[in-house]
Amino acid sequence: MFIIGYVTGFGVIVVIMGEFVIRYDSESVMAYASLIIAVLFGVLLGYFVVSMPKIGFFALGMWLGIVLALLLNNAVLYKI
Secondary structure (H helix, E strand, O other): OHHHHHHHHHHHHHHHHHHHOOOOOOOHHHHHHHHHHHHHHHHHHHHHHHHOHHHHHHHHHHHHHHHHHHHHHHHOHHHO
8 A cells, every 4th residue: 555655646746846847957956856855755645545545545446547548548449
């Protein structure tokens, strides 16, 4: 459960920071700071998911649904 929460939190923060904060001309300190914030948020969300298992199972179902949708899209639905 911790890994599900960690990956979800880390991924969300990396996407947000990569889209809105870090630019091509940004200093490397900004990239490292964003990475540290993403790791800390991932750990916080991982702990939160472990302490509340219903949210963890929801996140697990969300990720499995995304993976299943991508597999179906690549296997069969691209022909439509």
